[in-house]
Amino acid sequence: MTKFVCAFLLIFLMAFVTQLAYAGGERSLTVQGCPEACDYRCSKTRVRKACLFFCNMCCEKCLCVPSGTYGNKEECPCYNNWKTKSGTPKCP
Template sequence: MAKFSWLNYAFILFFAMAFVTQLVSAGGEGSLHPGECGNACDYRCSKTQHKKPCLFFCNKCCQKCLCVPSGTYGHKEECPCYNKWMTKRGTPKCP
């Protein structure tokens, strides 16, 4: 059986840490790039009857927060910025 040198262990550790970091950061606040907002909002607004305003506000919120909650409804606690942005009337701006 071949012996592993410290360099082999260092590479394994590096890739394991990179993988864990990717898992931890997935889906949180600021996890999207501006170019990914369109697809995330298409899914978020896919089940609403008011698709045009939903997409408009979802994309606006995503551009600011770089996050869209998972699913088609709810789960806003995943994105605090998205959740806290309110209209002048005090209602949620982001769908």
């Protein structure tokens, strides 16, 4: 019985760690976490002020910011699918 409990706990712990590892780091944010996530997301752009404005707006709505400084938008479907009136991506 003890071996069964230990095996179950080990599997549970591995699943938990795997979930954390693949969560993208910046996903599932609270609104308070948006400035830090967007600061990193916009760190390499030439239009930093606009990037930060739109990133924070998107983060507040979606509670998610893709990892990295560019791309990876598939990590956050809401962030990826929010478009302007003309059909271009709203979120950087």
